[in-house]
Amino acid sequence: MRILGIDPGTKVVGYAVIEIIQGKIVPQIYGAIRASGKENIPERLKQIYQGITEIIQKYHPEVVAIEKVFCGKNIQSAIRIGEGRGVAFLASANAGLAVHEYDATRIKKSVSGIGSAQKYQVQSMVQAILKLPVQPEPADAADALAIAICHYQHSCIPHF
Amino acid sequence: MRILGIDPGTKVVGYAVIEIIQGKIVPQIYGAIRASGKENIPERLKQIYQGITEIIQKYHPEVVAIEKVFCGKNIQSAIRIGEGRGVAFLASANAGLAVHEYDATRIKKSVSGIGSAQKYQVQSMVQAILKLPVQPEPADAADALAIAICHYQHSCIPHF
Numbered sequence: 001m002r003i004l005g006i007d008p009g010t011k012v013v014g015y016a017v018i019e020i021i022q023g024k025i026v027p028q029i030y031g032a033i034r035a036s037g038k039e040n041i042p043e044r045l046k047q048i049y050q051g052i053t054e055i056i057q058k059y060h061p062e063v064v065a066i067e068k069v070f071c072g073k074n075i076q077s078a079i080r081i082g083e084g085r086g087v088a089f090l091a092s093a094n095a096g097l098a099v100h101e102y103d104a105t106r107i108k109k110s111v112s113g114i115g116s117a118q119k120y121q122v123q124s125m126v127q128a129i130l131k132l133p134v135q136p137e138p139a140d141a142a143d144a145l146a147i148a149i150c151h152y153q154h155s156c157i158p159h160f
Numbered sequence: 161m162r163i164l165g166i167d168p169g170t171k172v173v174g175y176a177v178i179e180i181i182q183g184k185i186v187p188q189i190y191g192a193i194r195a196s197g198k199e200n201i202p203e204r205l206k207q208i209y210q211g212i213t214e215i216i217q218k219y220h221p222e223v224v225a226i227e228k229v230f231c232g233k234n235i236q237s238a239i240r241i242g243e244g245r246g247v248a249f250l251a252s253a254n255a256g257l258a259v260h261e262y263d264a265t266r267i268k269k270s271v272s273g274i275g276s277a278q279k280y281q282v283q284s285m286v287q288a289i290l291k292l293p294v295q296p297e298p299a300d301a302a303d304a305l306a307i308a309i310c311h312y313q314h315s316c317i318p319h320f
Contacts, residue, residue: 042253049250069239078235082242083249090209090247093202 001155002028004061004097005148006052007140008069010084011035013048014140017059018148025149027130028059030141041080045087052091064092065151067143068101102150107143110150122146161315162188164221164257165308166212167300168229170244171195173208174300177219178290178308185309187290188219190301201240205247212251224252225311227303228261262310267303270310282306 007014016030033051035044055061066088069081092099105115112125123135123142129149136142167174176190193211195204215221226248229241252259265275272285283295283302289309296302 042249042259045246045250046253049254071235075231075235075238078238079229079242079245082239082244083246084242085239086205086243086246087250089202089243090205090250093206094209099202 002061003148005144007143014144016144032140049087056095064099068103107150162221163308165304167303168245174304176304192300209247216255224259228263267310271306
């Protein structure tokens with residue numbers, strides 16, 4: 001099973017592809033798409049869409065997991081968050097991939113055992129789980145790895 | 161000048177293409193994209209993206225105008241609104257079209273003279289401006305016509 005985890009955003013989008021090989025989680029790629037063009041939102045969304053599409057075409061994930069967002073500083077920022085999510089959903093749908101959403105508490109709990117874990121704790125736990133020589137950077141990439149790991153655990157253990 | 165007006169949504173998206181012929185506003189097409197698949201958001205967004213892309217390919221607008229959204233019932237609904245806007249922006253950017261945003265007050269004022277006009281007033285005024293035999297339906301299509309008319313007026317009159 002190959003899982004693409006996406007930590008959506010309008011400027012920086014974390015991504016990670018993990019593969020489950022004989023029950024072991026093996027990261028294939030992880031990193032962040034950094035969209036340029038500060039004020040040009042359509043252009044930024046185009047870069048995000050293209051970036052996700054390229055990862056899908058290159059690493060052939062079978063399913064996509066994405067963080068469910070409940071909060072935002074205000075309505076305007078929530079709309080902007082939604083715009084980034086919209087193109088991530090679209091890139092997945094256009095590749096024929098199902099998308100599963102997980103809320104932040106569940107994602108954090110799946111890697112650290114604590115739903116309220118801090119960003120650095122998520123990074124440390126992801127590093128430990130995947131036996132990486134260094135912490136995954138940037139934090140958006142670590143989050144995307146955590147999202148993919150969360151989907152794997154969720155798909156393995158019913159009612160997780 | 162050909163202008164595509166979009167009234168974004170996650171279930172129903174109003175669209176309208178108007179052309180300016182010798183200073184006269186001539187509607188080329190207007191209607192609404194109705195996305196099916198209630199709970200499958202990626203699938204709905206795909207339909208919206210495809211619908212907008214098809215209109216662009218068929219009617220060749222040179223510019224896109226879209227309603228700027230400031231409000232939402234709550235953060236969750238604002239995120240959903242953003243998802244719909246994201247794919248509308250993307251369809252425009254992928255066709256190389258610039259997108260202009262106008263807030264609802266300006267759009268209503270541009271067709272009715274009143275920033276706080278009701279939906280039925282917008283429909284009536286759009287009908288009168290375009291000399292249509294009947295009111296444009298559904299209301300989302302009338303809104304999209306109003307958005308396109310707003311952009312035309314804005315591009316004609318500096319500091320409108």
